Amino acid sequence: MNQQKTGLAGIIISQSPALGSYADVGGEQLWIDVLTETLKHGLSPVSWTDYLYLSVGGTLSNAGISGQTFRFGPQISNVYELDVITGKGDFVTCSTDKSPELFYAVLGGLGQFGIITRARIALQPAPKRVKWVRMLYNDFSAFSQDQERLISMNGIQEKDGADYIEGFVLMRQGPLDISFYPLSDQPKIVSLVTQYGIIYCIELVKYYDNSTQNSVDKDLQVLVQGLRFVHGFHFEKDVEYIRFLNRVHYDELILRKQGFWDVPHPWLNLFLPRSQISDFDSGIFKDIFLKQSITTGLIIIFSPIFNCFLFIFS
Known part of the structure; x- marks a missing residue:
C-alpha cells in the first residue's frame, strides 16, 4: 500500500x-x-x-x-x-x-x-475543467423526457454521457436568479419567464482534462443534439472543476451579505414515480403556485435513477 x-x-x-x-x-x-x-x-x-x-x-x-x-x-x-x-x-x-x-x-x-x-x-x-450548460424549456413533458434521455446515454453506442444532470424551475413570481446567463441574454430570459409564467431548466455538465479537451465540444454536441429546449435558449460556460462543484458557496456569500442565509425556511424533498410527475406539475406548479401567485424558493427537479424524480423545495 x-x-x-x-x-x-x-x-x-x-x-x-x-x-x-x-x-x-x-x-x-x-x-x-x-x-x-x-x-x-x-x-x-x-x-x-x-x-x-x-x-x-x-x-x-x-x-x-x-x-x-x-x-x-x-x-x-x-x-x-x-x-x-x-x-x-x-x-x-x-x-x-x-x-x-x-x-x-x-x-x-x-x-x-x-x-x-x-x-x-x-x-x-480529477478532471481539470467542465463544460457547464443550461437549457430552458416551456414544456414540462419535453423537460422531463429529455432528462431521462440524458441519464440513459452513458455507454450507449460508445457515447460517453454527461457527468452531472439536474433541473430546476424559473417562475414569474420569483425569486428569479439569472446571474448565470450573459448580461446580453438576461432580458430575453425574463421575457420568456414572464410570457409562460414557469420555465424549466436542464443543467448539464461534462468534465474534461488535457487528454479530452479536443473532443469535449463534439461530445457535448452529441449529448444535446435532438433535445427539445426552446430555440435560442442554450447557454454554456467553461469553468474550473472546483469552481463548478463549489458553485453554491458563491450564492451563500451573496446571501450572507444580504442577511438572508441564516433565515429559517421550509425544506422538503419528495421522491415521485415517473407516472406522477406530470400530475404534480399541473396540480402544484400551475394550479397552485401560478394561479395563486405563490412565491416560492428554489425548486430543483431531477432524476437520480430511472423512473423516479426528486423534487426539492427550499
Whole structure:
C-alpha cells in the first residue's frame, strides 16, 4: 500500500491494488476540505452534494444525492469502510465484509444506528475543467423526457454521457436568479419567464482534462443534439472543476451579505414515480403556485435513477 498523508489532519489519501485510490476521512471533515486536499494529488471523490460545507459523517448518514447520482450513485454508494460508534458505545470498523449489517444500516441511517467517525471514500482522477450548460424549456413533458434521455446515454453506442444532470424551475413570481446567463441574454430570459409564467431548466455538465479537451465540444454536441429546449435558449460556460462543484458557496456569500442565509425556511424533498410527475406539475406548479401567485424558493427537479424524480423545495 502506498500511503500519502496530506497536510490537513483528518484526511489521509492512500492507494491499494484492490481498491485503487481512496481517502480515509474523519466524519467531522467538510466535503470542501476533502475536495481541496484530494485535488492536490490530482484526485477527487465522484459523488457530491450541491453544497460542500457539510460534514462527511452528516451526508453519509442521509444519502448524499446530487446531479452525479444517476452516473456514480449517491455518496453512500462510494464508501468502502466506516468507523462507527454504536448506541452501546462500541467502536466498530465495518464494511461490506466486516459487520456488513451495521455498515449498510449506518449509511443513510440518519444516525439511528451509530455515529460515523471515519469513512473510506473512493477516489478517481480529477478532471481539470467542465463544460457547464443550461437549457430552458416551456414544456414540462419535453423537460422531463429529455432528462431521462440524458441519464440513459452513458455507454450507449460508445457515447460517453454527461457527468452531472439536474433541473430546476424559473417562475414569474420569483425569486428569479439569472446571474448565470450573459448580461446580453438576461432580458430575453425574463421575457420568456414572464410570457409562460414557469420555465424549466436542464443543467448539464461534462468534465474534461488535457487528454479530452479536443473532443469535449463534439461530445457535448452529441449529448444535446435532438433535445427539445426552446430555440435560442442554450447557454454554456467553461469553468474550473472546483469552481463548478463549489458553485453554491458563491450564492451563500451573496446571501450572507444580504442577511438572508441564516433565515429559517421550509425544506422538503419528495421522491415521485415517473407516472406522477406530470400530475404534480399541473396540480402544484400551475394550479397552485401560478394561479395563486405563490412565491416560492428554489425548486430543483431531477432524476437520480430511472423512473423516479426528486423534487426539492427550499
